[in-house]
Amino acid sequence: MMRHVPRRLGMIIPSSNTVVEPETARLLPHDGSVTVHYGRFRVVEISAAATSTDQFALEAPVGAAELLSDARVDLILWNGTAASWLGFDYDDALIAAIEKRTAIPATTAVRAINARLEKVQARKIGLVTPYVASIESRIIENYRGMGIEVVAAERRDLTENTAYAKITPAELSEMVRRVARPRPDAIVIMCTNLAGASIAEPMEQDLAIPVLDSVKTAFEHCMAKLAGLP
Numbered sequence: 001m002m003r004h005v006p007r008r009l010g011m012i013i014p015s016s017n018t019v020v021e022p023e024t025a026r027l028l029p030h031d032g033s034v035t036v037h038y039g040r041f042r043v044v045e046i047s048a049a050a051t052s053t054d055q056f057a058l059e060a061p062v063g064a065a066e067l068l069s070d071a072r073v074d075l076i077l078w079n080g081t082a083a084s085w086l087g088f089d090y091d092d093a094l095i096a097a098i099e100k101r102t103a104i105p106a107t108t109a110v111r112a113i114n115a116r117l118e119k120v121q122a123r124k125i126g127l128v129t130p131y132v133a134s135i136e137s138r139i140i141e142n143y144r145g146m147g148i149e150v151v152a153a154e155r156r157d158l159t160e161n162t163a164y165a166k167i168t169p170a171e172l173s174e175m176v177r178r179v180a181r182p183r184p185d186a187i188v189i190m191c192t193n194l195a196g197a198s199i200a201e202p203m204e205q206d207l208a209i210p211v212l213d214s215v216k217t218a219f220e221h222c223m224a225k226l227a228g229l230p
Helices: 020-027 048-054 061-067 087-103 108-119 133-145 168-178 197-207 214-227
Strands: 007-014 033-040 077-078 106-108 124-128 149-154 186-190 212-213
Touching: 007 020, 007 061, 007 149, 007 197, 007 214, 020 033, 020 197, 033 061, 061 077, 061 087, 077 087, 077 214, 087 106, 087 108, 106 108, 106 214, 108 186, 108 212, 108 214, 124 133, 124 168, 133 149, 149 168, 168 186, 168 197, 186 197, 197 212, 212 214
Parallel strands: 007 033, 007 077, 077 106, 124 149, 124 186, 186 212
Antiparallel strands: none
16 A cells, blocks of 8 residues: 655745644645655744845745755745735746746745635735725735725734744734624635634624634645645
8 A cells, every 4th residue: 555645835034924734734634645844944034124125035935945855845935924015926926936946836924815805806804904094004005906995904023033922812812803794795814924824714604704814814725726736
């Protein structure tokens, strides 16, 4: 009998992210059918400053993806949400560069979120982030360009990435409840260093509104892609 070989999911995460790995571990199927392998590149703060934007120059994540390709992963995920404020074309360029360098299919957390928003036909969303106003406003503008209105937003005005992980699921739940008041078509918890995976489904059931946590949505998107691979 041939030995079952699990699918390998490669994830690129910001160097200071402490949420993705434990949250993903909880989401993994228990049958061992998928294993996850991580690569990092340096990201320590998120702001409108050039030093923050420069962290996301394509060579850094592409280099991390190239190292992941040594593990012969089946799919590479950029598990970060920078494209939400840098512009969605950032992810288009990153995916193209990763696939050219590694010959491995690639996707991103923001692409997963946007695919889910399209699936639920969301035109009005609530937005939960840990970011400062300048980053939040860029996200709102980018979604407006897609024909999606942010009708309510909650932020924590933090720039240090490690601080995002200290926001508790209970605090996130309250932020989600507040942006739910105008009854948006969906609510997005935008940041992969927020511990929102565990609250997304309970809040969705309680509010009767789709709640898209970045880590959970990206993982589910990747599971569907892996299932479709030959």
